[in-house]
Amino acid sequence: MKIMAINGSPRRAENTARLLHKALEGAASLGAETEYIDLYPLKYKGCLSCFYCKRKDKEHGVCIVKDDLTAVLERAKQADALLFGSPIYFMNLTSGMQAFLERFFFSQYIYSREIPSVLGKTIPSAFLYTMNATEEQADAFHLKDSLAAYEWAAAGILGAKPYLFYDFNTLQFKDYSKYESSIFSEEEKRDYHEKHSAEVAEKAYELGKQLILDAQKL
Template structure:
């Protein structure tokens, strides 16, 4: 049985990112895959420390020298058949946990070679699901898709497979906006957008999970 691993890069276990990942995994499971959800913020790990152990000629390329909670996760990903990464956008960037995860997974398998720049052992279909308070117009204005396309490009090259993406815009941050200073946000408009769009985003995540092994 093929396996799909989802990585929740949000500190919230039951937030927007987690919900969309659950829908993606549901789609993968209904297509016959074994599934696993990993919450990054439950792990004790660091990002890359730039020791270059993974690129030394006298060592096995692609092996990270760091030993922590992420070490066995990376090994399980190498054995998986697809990877879905849930990415909350904080302060116009990836969450710090997801950024550290990408450093550890992708950079350790990237080598400075003129021939094949990756030592990842197989073709691993992969996808990014982004969640954000930003609207679609904000994303266009600040060039966020172009920014994130850079690490999507590296993921596709290093993991030797197509990288897909799904954007969930204008997500709800708080259950009660009256409790927080958020005067730039219209809670009623936000709630109306969520009521209309989040079910569609969940359906899109489900279809992504259902199709990620199709190719």
Template structure:
């Protein structure tokens, strides 16, 4: 049993990373091996349109471009569970997240009949952290992020979207020009809600592995 964890946030020890690490612990508790990768440490871009994955006789679901992401694409398709997380930047996932999804999709898409080459099954947990409140997310972001979650259905497994709202963006707001945020309210949200978010992430990681074993 193999769980692959991809952090598509540039911060290695803050909200998104903490959620992913908690989910990874849940996966471990259910008996899975876990590999954790910070994507911003790696050298890669989005699809370069080399078209090698579309050549006749090419290996299916394999990206031929030689950079740090291609081996990870292989690992995604071989995993039992994928846990991937992103912060929200200007209402969207990070650029790193989009680069991964772009290449994951392109090498698994048939240009003969637009079917999915991938015949395996990978359960997915998608964790999204944001400054926005739940009300703001539900009103302006929810539909879009449910659409991003649907894109992961190319892996043929369950896709669990977990939005984490009203996060603490920095440890000390007084050091930054960030008067648009209520420091006291942010800290209260952190103390009250984030421990529950971490526990929920743990449970998701655990459940996705257990369901794979059933």
């Protein structure tokens, strides 16, 4: 079993990255092979709308754009489970994660009644989101609704509804005193983290295990 985690944060060792690694640890505890990808060091664009992937005379499911994402897309198709990690930027996935998903999902999707699935298999998946907002703030702004589009695409294209994991009220700075940040209470955030971070990390670990258990059942 192979699980691939994709980090859509430009920060390579912060909230999103840490939880993705925890989830991979969980998956590895069941013997899974793990792969971790940081998107931001890679040079790539989103979908160019060339429609090569939908041509009748070409192999379906292939994104013809050649860049740093080409090999990642091929390996993502081979994975038994996928974990998409992204900070919330302006109520949505980061542009890096959106560009990745445009390329991945659109190339696995054709406008055909006769060919409902290009992948031809189910890949259990999860979206892991980290954000500044508290759960109450996220609910007040209907954040979950604004994230629905890629989750819906994942369900259709990967063949199963993705798991959804939210890490709220994250710490953005190591030292809040260095930044204009009076809308936050660093003390309140640190207090929250002391109480919750072990539990959140444990949940991420369990998520990684769950994805492998689901993949093993297929």
